[in-house]
Amino acid sequence: MSTVSVPLPAWINYGLIPLLNLILAFFFSGLVVWGIGENPFEALQLLLIGALGRGEGIGFTLFYTTSFIFTGLSVAVAIHAGLFNIGSEGQAYLGGLGAALVALAMDSYVPWYVTMPFAVIGAALFGAACAAIPAWLQAKRGSHIVITTIMFNFIVSSLMNYVLVRVLIVPGKMAPETRTFLPGGQLPKLDWLIAMFGGKIGAAPLNFSFLIALIMCFLVWVLIWRTKLGYEMRTLGISPTAASYAGIRYSKIVMITMLISGGLAGMMALNPVMGASARLQIEFVGGAGFVGIAVSLMGRNHPAGIVLAALLFGILYQGGAELSFDMPSITRDMIVVIQGMVILFAGALEYMLRPAVVRLYQQLTGK
Amino acid sequence: MDYFDIFISILGSAIRLSIPLLFTALAGLFSERAGIFDIGLEGKMLASAFAAACVAYWTGNAWFGLIGGIGVSIAFSFMHGFASITNRGNQIVSGVALNFVAAGLTIVLGQAWFRQGGRTGQVPPEGRFSSITLPGADMVRDVPIIGPLYANVISGNNILTYIAFLMVPISWWVLYRTRFGLRLRAVGENPGAVDTAGISVAWMRYRALIVAGFLCGFAGTYLSIAQSAAFINNMSAGKGYIALAALIFAKWKPVPVMLACLLFGFLDAFANFMQGKSLPLIGEVPVQIFQALPYILTCVLLAGFIGTARPPKAGGVPYTKER
Numbered sequence: 001m002s003t004v005s006v007p008l009p010a011w012i013n014y015g016l017i018p019l020l021n022l023i024l025a026f027f028f029s030g031l032v033v034w035g036i037g038e039n040p041f042e043a044l045q046l047l048l049i050g051a052l053g054r055g056e057g058i059g060f061t062l063f064y065t066t067s068f069i070f071t072g073l074s075v076a077v078a079i080h081a082g083l084f085n086i087g088s089e090g091q092a093y094l095g096g097l098g099a100a101l102v103a104l105a106m107d108s109y110v111p112w113y114v115t116m117p118f119a120v121i122g123a124a125l126f127g128a129a130c131a132a133i134p135a136w137l138q139a140k141r142g143s144h145i146v147i148t149t150i151m152f153n154f155i156v157s158s159l160m161n162y163v164l165v166r167v168l169i170v171p172g173k174m175a176p177e178t179r180t181f182l183p184g185g186q187l188p189k190l191d192w193l194i195a196m197f198g199g200k201i202g203a204a205p206l207n208f209s210f211l212i213a214l215i216m217c218f219l220v221w222v223l224i225w226r227t228k229l230g231y232e233m234r235t236l237g238i239s240p241t242a243a244s245y246a247g248i249r250y251s252k253i254v255m256i257t258m259l260i261s262g263g264l265a266g267m268m269a270l271n272p273v274m275g276a277s278a279r280l281q282i283e284f285v286g287g288a289g290f291v292g293i294a295v296s297l298m299g300r301n302h303p304a305g306i307v308l309a310a311l312l313f314g315i316l317y318q319g320g321a322e323l324s325f326d327m328p329s330i331t332r333d334m335i336v337v338i339q340g341m342v343i344l345f346a347g348a349l350e351y352m353l354r355p356a357v358v359r360l361y362q363q364l365t366g367k
Numbered sequence: 368m369d370y371f372d373i374f375i376s377i378l379g380s381a382i383r384l385s386i387p388l389l390f391t392a393l394a395g396l397f398s399e400r401a402g403i404f405d406i407g408l409e410g411k412m413l414a415s416a417f418a419a420a421c422v423a424y425w426t427g428n429a430w431f432g433l434i435g436g437i438g439v440s441i442a443f444s445f446m447h448g449f450a451s452i453t454n455r456g457n458q459i460v461s462g463v464a465l466n467f468v469a470a471g472l473t474i475v476l477g478q479a480w481f482r483q484g485g486r487t488g489q490v491p492p493e494g495r496f497s498s499i500t501l502p503g504a505d506m507v508r509d510v511p512i513i514g515p516l517y518a519n520v521i522s523g524n525n526i527l528t529y530i531a532f533l534m535v536p537i538s539w540w541v542l543y544r545t546r547f548g549l550r551l552r553a554v555g556e557n558p559g560a561v562d563t564a565g566i567s568v569a570w571m572r573y574r575a576l577i578v579a580g581f582l583c584g585f586a587g588t589y590l591s592i593a594q595s596a597a598f599i600n601n602m603s604a605g606k607g608y609i610a611l612a613a614l615i616f617a618k619w620k621p622v623p624v625m626l627a628c629l630l631f632g633f634l635d636a637f638a639n640f641m642q643g644k645s646l647p648l649i650g651e652v653p654v655q656i657f658q659a660l661p662y663i664l665t666c667v668l669l670a671g672f673i674g675t676a677r678p679p680k681a682g683g684v685p686y687t688k689e690r
Contacts, residue, residue: 340467
């Protein structure tokens with residue numbers, strides 16, 4: 001009997017199966033650790049202590065989490081409309097230019113809370129601009145959005161390389177980066193948030209954009225499940241033909257969805273550019289756009305799930321960095337392996353365990 | 368140096384730079400023609416480069432290195448197949464996952480085994496594919512125009528280069544003149560019809576992925592033990608994606624794939640040459656333009672401004688026999 005059409009309760013679909021997939025991903029990552037001659041359980045312990053043991057570690061973990069929430073939301077919004085936006089990386093990179101231009105223009109005149117809204121808009125606009133052409137190509141010319149967004153990751157990378165090396169570089173300096181923003185162009189640290197739980201933030205760059213990320217989660221939830229536009233997006237994602245019969249305009253929804261998706265990715269730049277390093281640096285995104293894919297898949301494209309998945313990856317990133325200090329034979333790139341395993345098991349192989357779970361469920365409930 | 372010599376040297380380096388693209392794009396040709404999107408080309412190339420370097424380092428034999436590279440690449444193909452054919456997972460997600468696994472695993476294992484920051488050890492000369500001087504190359508060197516072209520562009524490459532160009536007509540023949548090729552193209556266009564004819568769609572697609580893995584293994588091997596003498600972190604550096612762009616640019620056809628790869632290789636070589644030089648009238652052209660040009664051209668093509676690129680109809684859709 002086919003198990004595909006058997007309905008399962010929500011706690012299995014959204015709780016048990018993702019958890020089992022996650023366990024599988026960690027099991028295989030553990031095999032790699034074991035294979036290079038280290039103890040996986042010890043490694044896991046060091047990783048957790050590094051990520052959550054002290055206030056500073058938590059600060060770093062939440063800093064990474066912030067970036068991943070933005071890119072995760074970006075991927076998720078697109079997926080709801082049936083679009084796979086693989087270009088969050090490039091959109092975030094260009095968003096950094098938007099945020100940096102605002103910060104450079106305003107930081108010597110006004111305090112940060114005046115700069116911030118403009119920076120949010122600037123980052124979102126630039127991110128959206130980067131998504132606009134692939135969106136138009138998909139909507140009007142039928143070019144596959146996956147391919148065009150990959151191409152745009154590289155195009156943006158070359159463009160930013162040019163802008164930083166030739167235009168925005170500080171004259172006389174070697175490093176391809178802008179000048180350091182004054183406090184008027186920086187986002188304040190959230191030391192009080194860590195202090196509320198009795199920790200010290202130390203050098204951790206957790207900053208105001210964490211709160212912006214949480215607000216965006218709420219707004220995305222409202223958009224997807226509480227507005228007409230969100231309803232049209234989900235309809236398009238589930239069945240383009242049904243959407244077309246219902247009079248939903250394909251090209252309009254594709255354009256709007258991708259602009260929102262690109263905007264959310266662009267806002268990710270606020271966190272590292274204005275929150276942490278206070279300057280625009282080359283390659284500052286560092287793969288966060290791709291982590292967004294994993295985060296969105298893990299979180300089942302729901303903002304609440306995305307926050308949890310982003311936190312998981314934040315722990316992995318911060319804990320992985322600490323782990324590589326404690327166990328020199330495990331490099332920081334171990335987290336890339338884990339990330340790959342999570343995408344593989346939670347994303348590509350998400351239905352692998354379902355038939356077995358269905359059979360078990362049927363036996364237990366006696367149906 | 369006059370312009371002709373410069374042209375010859377750019378052409379030579381264009382060929383060297385286009386070989387990994389050519390193998391990878393042909394690999395993509397087989398899997399995409401069978402209806403399996405292959406974003407994981409980049410990861411396969413990287414993993415096979417690492418495997419080839421390791422095996423060649425340990426055995427000191429380039430051919431063993433090649434076999435190692437091909438083996439690992441095919442193993443990655445099987446993972447892709449297991450996820451996207453057997454379990455009907457999303458092919459793009461699976462490809463992205465494999466890229467991550469390859470990028471991480473090569474560095475983690477490289478660091479654990481060689482402790483050189485992710486590099487493998489220096490492969491000894493006999494473990495590499497060195498350049499071959501074709502017969503008569505030295506004799507004709509002084510003949511104007513044809514001489515340097517033969518001696519510096521056609522001769523003096525390693526054996527993998529010649530295999531790469533040989534793979535183009537072979538791929539064409541396999542795809543268009545054999546029963547296997549006909550069925551392969553059919554599962555990419557209309558898997559239902561192939562299934563009705565009593566042929567297993569899944570097995571057909573698996574075989575296409577094995578061929579893709581086989582070809583991708585050559586690309587990785589070329590990077591690590593023909594073009595250089597060790598594996599370096601992230602040495603594929605986006606070449607898998609350029610190959611993907613070349614494949615689309617060539618509209619999923621073997622001979623145009625070769626031309627597109629040569630074009631993109633030439634752009635790369637020209638960008639290297641133009642670094643810090645200025646053109647008459649225009650002045651200094653930023654090298655970033657040349658770096659971005661393959662991607663821009665592909666987007667322009669996809670937009671339908673240079674003919675139309677029609678992908679295989681069933682591409683990216685997992686085949687479900689029945690509900």
